[in-house]
Amino acid sequence: MRRKLCRGEGINVDQIATPQEAIQNKQYKMALIELLYQLADDDFILAFRGSEWLGLAPHIEEDIAYASINQATMGHAVMYYELLESLGEGSADELAHERKASERKNAILLELMNGTGSYLENPSYDWAFTVVRHYFYDIYKKLKLESLKQSSYLPLAQAATKIKMEQYYHVMHWKVWFNQLVLSGGEAKTRMQAAIQKVWDEFADVLSYGTYAADFSKYQLIEEENLFKQKWEVEMQQVFQKAGIDYPGPPSARKGNGRTGMHTEDLNQALSILSEVYSLDPQATW
Amino acid sequence: MEFLQSKVLQILENVKDPEIPSVSVVDLGMVEDIQIDQYGRVKLKVLPTFVGCPALEIIKKNIIEAIQMVDGVNGVEVEFVHDPPWTSDRISEKGKVNLKQFGIAPPPVFIKEKELWDVECPYCGSHYTTMENLFGPTACRSILYCKSCKNPFEAMKPISTLM
Numbered sequence: 001m002r003r004k005l006c007r008g009e010g011i012n013v014d015q016i017a018t019p020q021e022a023i024q025n026k027q028y029k030m031a032l033i034e035l036l037y038q039l040a041d042d043d044f045i046l047a048f049r050g051s052e053w054l055g056l057a058p059h060i061e062e063d064i065a066y067a068s069i070n071q072a073t074m075g076h077a078v079m080y081y082e083l084l085e086s087l088g089e090g091s092a093d094e095l096a097h098e099r100k101a102s103e104r105k106n107a108i109l110l111e112l113m114n115g116t117g118s119y120l121e122n123p124s125y126d127w128a129f130t131v132v133r134h135y136f137y138d139i140y141k142k143l144k145l146e147s148l149k150q151s152s153y154l155p156l157a158q159a160a161t162k163i164k165m166e167q168y169y170h171v172m173h174w175k176v177w178f179n180q181l182v183l184s185g186g187e188a189k190t191r192m193q194a195a196i197q198k199v200w201d202e203f204a205d206v207l208s209y210g211t212y213a214a215d216f217s218k219y220q221l222i223e224e225e226n227l228f229k230q231k232w233e234v235e236m237q238q239v240f241q242k243a244g245i246d247y248p249g250p251p252s253a254r255k256g257n258g259r260t261g262m263h264t265e266d267l268n269q270a271l272s273i274l275s276e277v278y279s280l281d282p283q284a285t286w
Numbered sequence: 287m288e289f290l291q292s293k294v295l296q297i298l299e300n301v302k303d304p305e306i307p308s309v310s311v312v313d314l315g316m317v318e319d320i321q322i323d324q325y326g327r328v329k330l331k332v333l334p335t336f337v338g339c340p341a342l343e344i345i346k347k348n349i350i351e352a353i354q355m356v357d358g359v360n361g362v363e364v365e366f367v368h369d370p371p372w373t374s375d376r377i378s379e380k381g382k383v384n385l386k387q388f389g390i391a392p393p394p395v396f397i398k399e400k401e402l403w404d405v406e407c408p409y410c411g412s413h414y415t416t417m418e419n420l421f422g423p424t425a426c427r428s429i430l431y432c433k434s435c436k437n438p439f440e441a442m443k444p445i446s447t448l449m
Contacts, residue, residue, distance in 0.1 A: 064429075065421035072425055075338020079368075158369040161447065162337060165371065168449035169420055 013220045017154045019086040031215035032153055033087060034105070035222065038210065038259060039144075040080035041106035044096060045267070046137060047073035048274050049110070050130075052119045058127060069170050076163045083155055097278040101267045105210065108258040109133065109202035111267040119273075128188075128195035131181060135174035136199055139239065140206060142167050143232055144222070152220040182243040196245070203251035207232060210259030290322055290358050297352045304341050304348070305424050308388040311345060315376025318367065326360035328353055333372035335445075336425035342366065374445045390427065391441035405441050407432035415439075 016022045022029050050070035057063040081092035089095060110133070115125035145167060148160035181188045209216050209225045217224040233250075240247045256262040298317060299310045311317055311332070319331040330349065334342050346364045353362045374393035377385070382392040386408040394405035405415045412434035419429040420443070427440045 061419045061429075064423070065419055068421035068425055071338045071340070072336060073338070075336065075425075079337050158371070162368045162371045165373070165445050165447065165449045166336060166425075169443070173420065 013152045015152055015154055019083075019088075019155070022087060022153060027215065028219050029087065031212045031219055032156075032221060033084065033089065034210065034212045035216055036080050036084050036087075036156070037105040040077050040084065040095070041104045042110055042137075042141075042206075043073050043080065044077035045104070045106045045270060046110040046134075047071075047077060048270055049112075049114055050134070052114055052123070053125065053130065056119075056123055056125060065173060069173065072166050072170070076166070079159050079163065083159065086155070093278070094282075097275040098282070101263045101271060102261045104258070104261065104263060104267065106258050106267075107202070107206040107208070108253070108255045108262070108264060108267075109199060109206055110137065111258070111263060111270055112202075113266050113269070126191075126195065128181065128191040129198060131174060131177045132192065132195040132199045135171075135178045135239075136203065136236070137206065138167065138171045138174055139235055140232055142171055143228070143235060147223045147228060150220075151222060156221070178239075179243060182245065193245070196248070200248050200251045201254045203253075205253035205255075205257050205259070207251070208253070208257055208259045210257070287322060287324075290326065290356070291320060293356050294320055294322065294328060294353055294359070297356055298349065301345070301348050301352050304344050306385065306388055306390065308384040309377075309381050311349065313378045313381030313384060315378065315381070316345075316372065318370070322359075326358050328359055328362045330362070330364045331367045332364055333368070333370070333376075334366050335372050339425055341424075371447060372445070373447060374442055377442065385442065389439055391430070391439060393442045393444040394428075396444060405430055407435060407437065408439055409437050410435040 016028070022032055047070045050066060050073065053063075053066055054070075055063065057066050077096070078092055081095045084090075084095055085092050112133075114130060115123070117123045117125075142164065145160045145164040149157055149164065151157040151160065178192075182192045207225075207229050209222075213225045216222050222228070237247050255264055295312065298312050301311050303309055303311065303314060306314075314335065316333050316335065317330065318333050319329075321329040323329075330353075332346070332349070346366070349364050350362045353359055377392060385392050389408055391405050391408045394403040396403055403417055404413060405417075406413055407415050407430075410432060412432055414433045416431050416433065417428060418431050418438070422429045422440050422443075426443055426445075428443050429438065430441050431438050
């Protein structure tokens with residue numbers, strides 16, 4: 001199945017319906033793979049950080065909800081890794097477990113530890129940071145999925161349609177937490193403001209398309225980087241306005257750009273833990 | 287061939303969601319397409335409910351085992367596809383009845399004007415219910431409470447492409 005895509009003033013790109021077709025155009029494939037790694041690695045690492053809250057969430061209802069959200073988010077990562085698998089990148093399990101930190105394309109914000117201590121020793125995790133990181137990321141993800149639903153790569157557009165339906169509930173969940181905590185007074189508000197600052201210091205990295213930005217839009221895999229940023233900014237301004245806080249202006253990327261493979265020690269820590277069991281016997285069937 | 291097709295469909299009525307043992311994969315609306323060729327090879331397209339559902343592999347195994355038992359079948363292939371995406375309105379009327387029997391309300395209706403979910407208690411039929419947690423014990427279920435008969439219960443999460 002082929003149909004012409006023409007949006008905006010860009011060149012017309014044929015819709016690519018199968019991995020076999022995508023592989024025929026080397027440049028297209030390279031851009032597509034890059035985008036898929038960003039999407040997969042983002043969801044994967046954030047779902048891992050989220051899973052570290054299991055049993056530690058503020059109350060039992062939240063523990064259930066958050067576990068469910070993490071399971072869904074990990075499912076989204078699997079879906080993207082399987083798309084990579086179909087393009088000849090290796091098995092989804094290998095892609096999730098065996099790649100070194102320098103090969104990962106996730107944004108740095110999403111790999112940062114939940115707080116001090118570790119899951120097993122003195123986990124002094126920051127709930128405010130968790131709420132803000134998730135809420136802002138999930139709004140971003142919702143917008144990204146809306147754009148991906150129009151992607152020239154049909155399997156990706158279909159995956160985005162599916163994921164977006166689940167994402168609806170995630171955004172709803174974090175919105176409740178965010179507004180309740182920000183609109184309350186005292187310690188909650190102070191801690192939320194500190195968390196917003198911390199997230200804002202790195203969020204430009206989440207928004208970055210990385211080195212293949214031009215090819216992403218050339219092949220209409222996703223809308224153009226700057227247009228997307230503008231859309232995101234409009235949405236975030238409303239979020240801040242409703243919460244009664246000043247919009248802090250454009251976000252930064254102080255710790256660097258994860259899309260280019262730059263990462264912090266926190267990612268190594270995460271990878272060594274999450275692949276510990278897998279590495280015991282990579283051939284085993286779980 | 288048509289006979290075989292109906293046999294396969296019939297046997298699929300016995301393949302249940304392992305997490306909801308009263309409802310078959312057919313009534314959940316998960317079976318999108320069944321193709322049988324002249325050699326009796328069966329190819330199914332199945333829609334996953336939620337992407338991260340851990341029961342998917344078990345469901346796949348159960349479908350294959352069930353269909354293999356049918357006389358005249360010579361191999362089964364199950365493929366999970368995402369197009370069309372599964373939505374909660376694919377659950378059949380029979381599926382809704384069977385969900386209730388298991389203590390799970392069918393997908394509630396969201397009344398946009400009031401920003402409220404309208405859910406009928408599967409035990410007493412009252413609409414005097416509250417949402418306790420959008421997220422339940424599995425990805426596809428929420429936890430609710432009936433203020434009439436004082437029972438906690440679950441409901442299937444509504445899922446639609448409009449979301």
